[in-house]
Amino acid sequence: MRVLVQRVSEASVAVAGEVVGAIGPGLMLLVGVEDVDGAQDAEWLAKKVLNLRVFGDDAGVMNRSVLDTGGAILAVSQFTLFASCKKGNRPSYSRASRPDHSRPLFDALVQTLAEGLGQPVPTGVFGADMQVALLGDGPVTIWLDSRDPQ
Template sequence: MRIIIQRVSHASVTIEGNTKSAIKTGYMILLGIEERDSSEDVDWLVKKVIGLRVFDDDNGVMNRSIIDVEGDILVISQFTLFASYKKGNRPSWLRAACHDISIPLYEEFCQKLSTALGRQVGTGEFGADMKVELLNDGPVTIFMDTHNKE
C-alpha cells in the first residue's frame, strides 16, 4: 500500500457536482493498493497515520498528532500511485490491485482509521470521477509505502 498524506487547512471531494465529503484541519490521504497488500499493511498504515506528529505545538514545532489537534481525515482511492513509467510515456497501472482486492482493503483502511480517530473519516467514491480540492498547510506532504518502510 502507498499513501500520500497532505496536512490541510481544508479539503473536499466532489462527484458529479455534489460534495461527497469535506473536512477542515487535518489530513487528505491518497491511498493506492496493489495485489500483494493485506490487512497487515492496513494496520501498519493506520498506526503510522494516527501517530504521525506533523502539527505545530505551542512553540511552532511539529510535535502534535491528528488526535492532539482533533483533526479530520479525508481518504481518496488513488490507483495511479502505482503508475509504472519505465517504458515509454504512457503509464501502466498493472501493479494496482483489481477491484476485488482494492475495495475491501480501502474500506478496511477507512473503517480502522475511523475507529482509531474516534470519528468518521471522509471518503470519496471508489472508481468515481472525483474532483478533489485542498489547501495544503505548510506545505506538508509525506509519502509512505508499506513495502518500503523508511
C-alpha cells in the same frame, strides 16, 4: 499499500459536481493498493497516519499528531499511485490492484482510521471520476509505503 499524506486546512472530494466528503483542518490521504497488500498493510498505515507528528506544537515544532489536534481525515482511493513510466510516457497501472482486492483493503484502512480517530473518515466514491480540492497547510506532504516502511 501507499498513502500520500497532505496536511490541509480544508479538503473535499466531489463526484459529478456534488461534494461527497469534506473536512476542515487535518489530513487528506490518497490511497493506493497493490495485489501483494493485505490487512497488515492497512493496519500499519492506519497506525502510522494517526500518530504521524506533522502538526505544530506551542513552539511551532511539528510534534503533534492528528489525534493530538483533534483534526479530521479525508481518504480518497487513488490507483494511480502505482503508476509506472518506465516504458515511454504513457503510465502503466499494472501494479495497481483490481477493485475486488483493493476496495476491501481501502475500506479496512478507513474503518481503522475512524476507530482510532473517534469520528467518521469521509471518502470519495470508490472507482468514480472524482474532483479533489484542498488547501494545503505548510505545505506538508509525506509519502508512506507499507512495503518500504521508513
